[in-house]
Amino acid sequence: MSDHDDHHAPQPWGPHDWHHGAPHNSFSPLFLSMGVAISLFGLAAAWDYGTYNPGHIPTILLGLLVVGFSMFIWWRQDISFDGHYDPISTGTPFRGIQVRKVATWVFLMSEMMVFTSLFSTYMRYRLGIENCGTVFERGMFDPVTNPTGWQEGVAVTCFEPASHLIASSWWHLAPGAVNTFALILSSFTVVQALRYAKMPDLDEEARRKKVYRYLASTWCLAVLFLTLKMVEWFVGFYVPEISFIGLHEHDIVSLVDEGYTINADHYQHHSYIDEATGAHMVANIQVSASLFYVTTGTHGAHVAGGIIGLTYMTFKAWKGLYTPANAVSIEYFGLYWHFVDLIWVLVFPFFYLY
Amino acid sequence: MAHYKILGKDPYWMNFYGLMLLTLIEVAAVGLDLSDFAASYDTTEKVVTLWILTIIAIPKFIMIAAIFMHLYGDADSKILTLTALFPAFFIIIMVLFIGLTHPDATTGLPDWCRPGTYGL
Numbered sequence: 001m002s003d004h005d006d007h008h009a010p011q012p013w014g015p016h017d018w019h020h021g022a023p024h025n026s027f028s029p030l031f032l033s034m035g036v037a038i039s040l041f042g043l044a045a046a047w048d049y050g051t052y053n054p055g056h057i058p059t060i061l062l063g064l065l066v067v068g069f070s071m072f073i074w075w076r077q078d079i080s081f082d083g084h085y086d087p088i089s090t091g092t093p094f095r096g097i098q099v100r101k102v103a104t105w106v107f108l109m110s111e112m113m114v115f116t117s118l119f120s121t122y123m124r125y126r127l128g129i130e131n132c133g134t135v136f137e138r139g140m141f142d143p144v145t146n147p148t149g150w151q152e153g154v155a156v157t158c159f160e161p162a163s164h165l166i167a168s169s170w171w172h173l174a175p176g177a178v179n180t181f182a183l184i185l186s187s188f189t190v191v192q193a194l195r196y197a198k199m200p201d202l203d204e205e206a207r208r209k210k211v212y213r214y215l216a217s218t219w220c221l222a223v224l225f226l227t228l229k230m231v232e233w234f235v236g237f238y239v240p241e242i243s244f245i246g247l248h249e250h251d252i253v254s255l256v257d258e259g260y261t262i263n264a265d266h267y268q269h270h271s272y273i274d275e276a277t278g279a280h281m282v283a284n285i286q287v288s289a290s291l292f293y294v295t296t297g298t299h300g301a302h303v304a305g306g307i308i309g310l311t312y313m314t315f316k317a318w319k320g321l322y323t324p325a326n327a328v329s330i331e332y333f334g335l336y337w338h339f340v341d342l343i344w345v346l347v348f349p350f351f352y353l354y
Numbered sequence: 355m356a357h358y359k360i361l362g363k364d365p366y367w368m369n370f371y372g373l374m375l376l377t378l379i380e381v382a383a384v385g386l387d388l389s390d391f392a393a394s395y396d397t398t399e400k401v402v403t404l405w406i407l408t409i410i411a412i413p414k415f416i417m418i419a420a421i422f423m424h425l426y427g428d429a430d431s432k433i434l435t436l437t438a439l440f441p442a443f444f445i446i447i448m449v450l451f452i453g454l455t456h457p458d459a460t461t462g463l464p465d466w467c468r469p470g471t472y473g474l
Contacts, residue, residue, distance in 0.1 A: 097430045105434055109441045116445045123453030167384050177381050184377065187422050188370040195366070198355055331424075338422045345414045349407035353384045354400075 015076050026077055032070035039063025075312060086328060104332045108339045111302075115343050118295045122350070125159060125287050132158040132283045136272050140279060152279040155266050160285040162292040164269060165260060166232075166352050171239055171252050175228040176352040180344065182228075186221035187341045189214045190334045193317070197327035208320035211330075215317045218337070219310040222303055229300050233293075262290045292351055299347055302340045309333055358427050369421040376410050376417075383407065 042059030046052065087099040094102045135158045141149035150156050166172050193214035196207055231237055234254050241249035259267050265284040272281040313333060316322065322330065360368040383406040392402040420426035425435045 093433055093436075097433070101430075101434075102437070105437045109438060112441055113444060113448075116441075116448050117452075120448045120453035123449065124455060127454065170385060173381070173384070177377075180377050180381075181374065184370065184373045187373075187418065188366060191366050191422055195355060335423055338418055341422075342415060342418050345411055345418065349380055349411055353380065354404055354407055 026074070028070045028074035028077065031066055032074070035063050035066030035068075035070055037063070038066060098328065100332055101328070101335075104335050108335060111339060114298070115295075115346075118291075118298060119346065119350075122291050122295060125291060126161070129157070129159040129287060132156070132160040132269070132272070132281075132285065133164065134158075135283070136281050140274055140277065150281045152277075153282065155282045155284045157284040157287075159288045160260075160267065160269065160283055161288060161351075161354065162255065162260060163352055163354055165255060165258055167354075171250075173352070174252075175232040175237075176348060179225050179228050180348050182221045182224050183341045183344050186218045186225075187338050189217045189221065190330070190337050193218065194327060194330045194334055197317075197322045197330050198324050200324050204320065207322070208317065211322050212314065212317040212320075215310060215314040215330075219307065219314050222307045222310060225303050226300060226307070229296070260285070260289055260292075262286060262293055264289055296347060296351060299340070299343055302343070306333075306337055306340055309336075356421065356424070356427050360421075365421050365427075369417050372417055373414060376414050380407060380410050383410075 039060050040063070042056045042061075042063055046054070046056040046060065089095055089097050089099050089102060135150055135156050139146050139149045141147070141151040166176060193211050196202065196210035196214065199207065202210075232255060234256050236254035236257060237252050239247065239250050239252060241247065255261075261267075263286060265286060266282045267285045267289075268280050268282050272283070273279070274281070310333075313330065356365045358365060383403055387399075388402050389399045392399045395402070419438070425431050425438060428434075
């Protein structure tokens with residue numbers, strides 16, 4: 001909508017009359033960034049050089065309160081958005097393309113840089129630090145025959161990929177593998193939601209149901225992803241006895257319970273036992289474990305962020321507020337969600353399988 | 355939205371099937387015993403697995419970006435693909451110059467290029 005009315009004064013706290021253009025006087029983005037700044041300041045002050053100072057917890061909570069308040073206002077303003085106002089770029093090279101679409105792509109590319117830095121760090125240490133399996137295979141230390149071997153009780157600093165635990169059996173791999181299929185499926189459901197939201201010759205109620213169901217499915221798959229991630233990291237799971245397929249009752253232990261933690265300086269994998277002497281090889285795996293948790297955790301944080309957006313969009317779809325005119329919102333969110341899937345396409349093979 | 359077909363079928367469904375199939379191959383490549391195959395090429399099973407995973411990750415990446423993210427087939431696909439490829443230069447620098455350097459580089463490098471020395 002280009003008939004911007006200069007005499008109209010849109011409400012800064014919403015809901016907003018979009019027929020008069022976008023609410024450029026919205027306070028929400030400003031307050032949101034202030035809230036983030038306050039909470040980050042509180043976080044930095046609460047942990048001062050490793051010393052925990054609980055006196056700053058109220059500052060963190062205040063910041064989160066401001067963030068929540070700003071998002072509520074933003075939501076109130078956007079809930080009235082009927083899609084008739086979508087600014088179009090007028091300059092080269094993006095002339096004729098929606099400004100928000102270009103901005104989403106630029107944002108995604110900045111995100112790509114974040115993950116590239118994590119991947120390059122992973123490559124550096126994976127290639128640069130000797131693998132714990134290789135150290136173990138060198139055998140036990142002997143001053144004459146094996147001076148480079150490992151000694152019982154002396155931690156070796158080496159690279160222990162999480163895949164050594166995760167890819168050790170189909171059951172260990174199950175949460176990560178299911179998550180991979182869940183993310184691909186969720187990418188498909190979000191694109192289906194967009195398809196039905198944009199379909200011009202669809203009955204309004206049929207559109208509402210289709211878009212709502214596909215977005216709700218995406219939400220469920222995203223929650224499943226994070227749940228399985230928590231199971232894999234912290235909880236583990238129980239495998240029952242199913243005798244007719246030869247399955248024996250056993251527990252799948254979580255990564256943390258296996259001792260695979262970011263501060264593990266005396267980690268011991270089940271297979272690092274010398275058969276002849278019964279000696280255990282212990283390893284300092286802080287670098288490899290940190291890389292695993294930071295990279296997969298950063299990806300998980302993006303999934304969590306997506307869930308927040310999906311919650312709002314699913315609610316909006318349930319209210320029947322998506323039409324072919326404003327379906328681009330699903331497209332822009334879909335770009336972000338496919339990007340999260342894209343990153344997992346690289347994280348899964350190189351952090352879970354290899 | 356996609357205005358084309360893949361093998362006469364809906365592109366999103368075909369892409370979905372393709373991604374599922376490639377992921378199954380990935381998981382199978384890790385679970386199956388490839389030691390004999392690796393030995394026939396005079397290499398280790400881990401190297402073969404890494405090659406398979408890398409080769410499969412590339413088409414998966416392209417399939418998601420091209421079809422789900424509409425970098426193929428839309429009027430604005432070309433310029434948005436170029437936008438998406440813009441940080442490739444920086445990514446290559448990061449991967450090559452950070453990812454492939456040795457962690458001991460700061461201590462293992464010759465004196466003349468270590469911090470604080472500058473060949474003086």
